[in-house]
Amino acid sequence: MPKKVAQVPFIQSLDRGLTILQAVATSKQPVTLGELSELLGVDRSSAFRLAQTLRRRGFLSTPAGRKDYILGSSMWTLSRQYDWSNMLVRVAHQELKALAQALNETAHLAIREGKNALFIDSVHARHVIVVAGQTGELVPLYSTAHGKALLADMEEKELRSIFGSEPLERFTKTTIKTIPALVKECVGIRERGYALDEAEYMDGMRCVAAPIRLNDGTVVGSIGVSAPASRFLKEHYPSHSKSVVQCARKIGALLSVAEEITEQTA
Amino acid sequence: MPKKVAQVPFIQSLDRGLTILQAVATSKQPVTLGELSELLGVDRSSAFRLAQTLRRRGFLSTPAGRKDYILGSSMWTLSRQYDWSNMLVRVAHQELKALAQALNETAHLAIREGKNALFIDSVHARHVIVVAGQTGELVPLYSTAHGKALLADMEEKELRSIFGSEPLERFTKTTIKTIPALVKECVGIRERGYALDEAEYMDGMRCVAAPIRLNDGTVVGSIGVSAPASRFLKEHYPSHSKSVVQCARKIGALLSVAEEITEQTA
């Protein structure tokens, strides 16, 4: 594979400004001018002027009286106003398709929406019998592999604040019934890296899903495959889960790292 | 007041890049190169190189096969990783203080946190008797002025998905008891622009709060004042609510517009 790096000249100062933004955003502490100048390998004065420009536009800000930089309100406003719903879909769709083809089963992409999991994309395999779970469908978080993957990092307190005190509705014989059981399940998911659904929501359906994580570990979505238990046998778990986990990891990397300039050949 | 604009030279290309980011973020549609070049008043080629630089860093992206630009994953990742909890506090604190001083009552700043309102900042007036509601406290959304302000734009469906089917807990005689009543209340808040709390959570306490909205209307927080009913009389409602609404509007503007470079004099 030839390293076909498109040689479009960088706009140096813009590039540096973006580096500053990323540095400030990923730092827990306010960032000082010195750190910025060192990071960029430029003179203090240059870093200063870059930072000032960002500040003027509201992308950076300085905490009351202090001189060091934190992210400003523009960054916040922009990300709030923008409709991110198709972001995950965009970067994940290729992988989703690959996953569905590799396993020849329906693959889904889901995010958390309140106390439900929302399927935001799906690729169907060539089977005639297609599983439920169309794009746009809402399913409970506690009774599906996707949902449980999305909950993976939660502790008991968070789970309780999501589901409240009301008892969990039962859909099938295997549906998780209590919060403590769910907590335990989450621990398992964290360890294994993926979640299973043994007909916990719909009878006769199996599903494997894995949380999609950013670099810093936060779960932003889940990916997985589902199929009727008659076709998706227990002995498929090892291989399927491995594929799903790898796929999730890849998507996480795509989200965290700036995307390469990818040339699509016809 | 002398227009003391600090004359720190802009980094032109960085500034232009940021303009592009904002334009793309606020546009509902993907943005074409032509639009960008016209917006900036520069040649197409320049706009192209700026956009490419943004693209390389993942701040912009091009939808599969298309040539026009949408926001990229970096923007998303950054805003996700960053801890925004003190963002509102930072830009709102001045106004909060002004509000508390003007009305000589305790002023609060709150955001939504699940099914609760979270007080993230407060300024106490000089009264000896200080109302409850310290920074960090969680209060129900449906039974406080702050909470109801945060819910202002919700429809019945959303409200139900937040509160579930369990009955609303009653705290006082005036606590709102049902979802339909809450829906009606929200309509009123939208019309008036502010929410009232007539001892709905704590006996003998009154509160006025208004939603803080970004330019596009989304509610991101609430600001308000509260005091014992013995001091905060019903006839104060008109003037207090006016102050609160104005304050909320100002904060919303501060959030949406890039902040001016404000020089603090000792």
Added chain:
DNA sequence: ATACCCTTTGCACAACACGCAACCAATCTG
């Protein structure tokens, strides 16, 4: 096929961002 978009690349000029150095402000040290 031809003509008309729009995006992309090459190139040369000068604008602009850079580093240097000096100037402040604040904290640390003797």
Added chain:
DNA sequence: CAGATTGGTTGCGTGTTGTGCAAAGGGTAT
């Protein structure tokens, strides 16, 4: 309290770098 040290800010000349122009690709409609 002086003097030194660190870190932020400003002025200025140089040459790097971003820019406009012009021409070349790619795509779609006529």
